[in-house]
Amino acid sequence: MKAITRLAAAVSLASLIPFAAHAGEVEVLHWWTSGGEKRAADTLKQLVEEQGHTWKDFAVAGGGGEAAMTVLKTRAVSGNPPAAAQIKGPDIQEWGELGLLTDLDDVAKENKWDEILPKQIAGIMKYDGAYVAVPVNVHRVNWLWINPEVFAKAGATPPKTLDEFFAAADKLKAAGFVPVAHGGQPWQDGTVFEDIVISVLGPEGYRKAFVDLDKDTLTGDKMVQAFATLKKLRDYIDADAAGRDWNTATAMVINGKAGMQIMGDWAKSEWTAANKVAGKDYQCLPFPGTQGSFAFNVDSLAMFKLSKEEDRKAQEDLARTVLGSKFQQFFNQNKGSIPVRLDEDMSAFDSCAQQSMADFKEAAKGPGLQPSLAHGMAASSYVQGAVFDVVTNFFNDPAADPKKAAQQLAAAIQAVQ
Template sequence: MKAISRLSCAISLAVLLPLSATAGEVEVLHWWTSGGEKRAADTLQKLVEAQGHKWKDFAVAGGGGEAAMTVLKTRAVSGNPPAAAQIKGPDIQEWGELGLLADLNDVAAEQKWDDLLPPQVVDVMKYQGDYVAVPVNVHRVNWLWINPQVFEKAGATPPTTLDEFFAAADKLKAAGFIAIAHGGQPWQDGTVFEDLAFSILGPEGFRKAFVEQDRATLTGDKMVEVFAALQKLRGYIDADAAGRDWNSATGMVIDGKAGMQIMGDWAKSEWTAAGKVAGKDYECLAFPGTQGSFAFNIDSLAMFKLSNADNRKAQEDLARTVMGNEFQEFFNQNKGSIPVRMDQDMSSFDACAQKSMADFKDAAAGGGLQPSLAHGMAASSYVQGAVFDVVTNFFNDPKADPKRAAQQLAAAIQAVQ
């Protein structure tokens, strides 16, 4: 509530100021269309409009951004891109290669982005040394969510290793609970696979496999072990998982039907909406074996070249607003993620967010901060799709061979490079 009241004051005060002589229009293409995301996007709009600019909302719902990217490509090809678009990871580099992105170097220098952001994030936001995108938040993918009441009833202990994870799953299953709530969709299968890979390969091996796409790592014994663990995990998922949405799986843990869920921190928004308290009604643990590491997924707005000077000013003011403390606090409290600014005051955030920020800083300093493959940060969408195909086919075939799957993984990635 503090963040909301501060933002309201900021908006109210800004409205009283004289409109900028260089007020322009800023059109923003995004897919923040549900619940807290929409509230946060609406607040960003108000903050920009309070500076005298006109906001043109271009929200495209559905498909985790696929539909929005289709629309963006059509607009860009016709020479009429929006001022800003929600683009992330390696896709930023692809748009940069087309020569369509505007630089944000002046804003970045003014706000000292190089000091506020870890180098791993800076690299993603730049193209050929120029800032071309502004980061909105940081999601952590390698989380395990548990219902402590269910664990207590089953006599299970929150796990810190993969062996302990499967031991807990055995106890939950024996007590009549669904051990692991899961939705059988390719990206969810990919998220589980990624966390297992992060645990077994470690951050360095994970990077070799999915960022560098090193064949020896992709086909090695450790990757075979990852697929074997995925096969074992499949036995703890209920028969009705196929096609289930992630938030429905979260609901199973909230309602006490299941004990655990492997999911990024957007799952926290469901617990919050249900009136549950972090550290009391639910626990967030680093996925077993990934303590000290952090698989990141970052939402960002890439900026397109504009010919109108007033619109360019509005675009830069948008970037300044996104990186401001007030918006970073409000947006991330609604989204379940954490602010991207390393200097953010986290006192108004819950226990899971505070832990996430501490782990984010530690991982950034020690080499454990790695881009998520399953959420479009580590490799191109083509590589991601190839991995999803192999993983989902393996996951749904009880007789699949882990060693063969590792070979198929390497071949599938090579085919789309």
């Protein structure tokens, strides 16, 4: 029944968009292949097709996009790229440098993208000053998810500072719960470390470290403190964490085995699937010490140069549709993220999403809005990989020295620049 309702909603949304005079084809490479992601992608397809165009789906599952990028490179090198591809962060600039992306400025001006998008995100969508990609959503990375029933049983208080976080962890541990549900995979280790760095160094210190790649910041006392905090946190995860998927860790909190999880807002989709209600069955808090900061991960579609005029028209209509309010609402309610538009009505979203949007807008006014390193927004994949290697090796070595780790971090980043 839900599927029928969603389909009806999608068709209803599509009927609001006028039929295009010149029908073309849009081939879209993406890896939205599971659950709510696929429903949302199917809706985008319907919205485009209702404008008279043909949607050619190019879904490549697995690997968080690595497989899709391999396929895309092969297609691009052969001179046959798709109309749009799911590309994000600094990778957009790399494709722009190859001269393969098309200029979307006419569409952007017509639809006032500079006004409805935060400048920090708009800048990532541009190459050489012109829009070449369209943002789909905003994920917040620095979230702490807690089970209030478990907290009540342990007599623990939801934490706002790192000291309070470890005090709550001690109570959860003493009461027989796993304090922090975690999956021992490099990107998950990196996500936790990233949140700790924002907490300890602040958003501006985080930017110096992971966007500017400033050596003094990377080796400084506060970075050493961040590693020491990560080492302390290691004592509050269970012995079976190695290799665990993030959603399995989320299930530990949902099922009452663990009290907390440090994870981005895609974790919310697991709570929703379990018929849990935000603010009642679970709580979402900014990771302790990161209040006022918002580490973002933005999905986006980069647009490639096409030869046929009708296909270019279809491509432009796709770009308009992605940032249209109807799609922004439907996609983000399915994906757990929030709309990228600052003017979006959030009344239909849950309390976590509403808080996320409020925090997003506030952070966008100053230095608080920062790109996630762990999720490919802050630096190249080479830098990201170097950081993951150092962090994961440190996290898994009980004898590791925080000061030495900070030195290794700077050296590893310098080696791949």
